Amino acid sequence: MRTFLSRAAALTATSLLIGAGPALAYESTEVSDGGNISGRITFSGTVPTKMIVPDNRDVCGGPREDPQIAVSDDGEVLDAVVYISDIQQGKPWPEMTEPPRLDNRDCHFVPKMVAMQPGPLVIVNSDPLLHNTHIFYGRRTAVNLALPKQGLEIEREFERPGILRITCDEHGHMHAAGYVAANPYYDTTQDDGAFEITDIPPGEYTLIVYQRTTGAKEQTITVEAGQTATLDVDLAQ
Template structure:
């Protein structure tokens, strides 16, 4: 089967996926799946809402089950680690990408890209939405880098770049899929692996590209931005375990009691000495 992109063939794609720069990563799955214009079992048509908003990079939240709110911020104490320079790229499609590694981003003492979520099932919580979460590839960077999804939700991968990418999904050290995406190719949809709590994404063509989709049993999660803040809305009154998860610094938890009409605080603090997260 030929890729539907001028000048590309499956032989060329497989050759790119075996680049020496990726030797330190897990071996790619044996066959990279090339998207076609016709739907297949591994490339399903997007729901209308997903196709219209596929560049947003965020799930559409279901209707809330209550009116409780948990809000706070995630801080970083001590000296933040210095992020390494990324290897130079000669690919013009990568112009404008970050110049440094993005795993630990601290600004004014606040930590970005922390997934804050309520752990476990929540009675009366809405089911997983039919709208998928979206991961875009823009300027040779996954956008967003960290996001949550409900167990059973689909994930859509877009390629907004004028260059070849592939999306290799890894759970722990086990590759679970490997999808080739030609320049500006059609979006590809995949189910979130049922046994995956953290799905890590890699690109073998551009080995600095990394992203995470964190699966959760309920819809109460959010990712911190530059200011380190988060807000979880729609919770029924009750006591919950709230977790803050970071890709390299591990996880912090807190017990939080939520009351109707009274926002609860659940702030967290990380440091460079915190244990690394499991991949």
């Protein structure tokens, strides 16, 4: 069972997630009868673009129309995160072998969507010029970090769940988004727009698809024991 909620409801839920209040504690437990959610995120409309005239053209390239949604040739969205927002108990967090990385590369952020459990994020400058990575929760600065040298790597902690807005103060065309998870039930879209969330305790949940330009699309979905609920979302609708 899936129910689309209104855009207003989705934006309200996202605002609550971005806000300053602490999230309820997540409790890890054994999940023996879990189900799964899988699907594909697409954008069927005309991808919005923004005209940019970069500085440092030898690295950043020349003037161009810059797509605001990363999509494949088949319209599959490559820079979205999908997560369950209202689950307080379930599978353990995965063991983190190394922290996620956010790279300033060729005057782009790589990846365009960085999703992570609370903890460290390594911010990298791969370009032979100054970048200033500025990361916000909503309008509130979380990190404002100058990266003056190529090869510089700096680690910062992100402990509060929420959506991150990522910009470069030196290159205004550079944008990305992030998600610090409140629970381990999340995934980013792959090269074919696909996602999969596994080992979910049976029940009804709120599932959110977030992309920086389209914002949040929120649905309710029912997960049954041992079953996979499929969900395809067109962010242009």
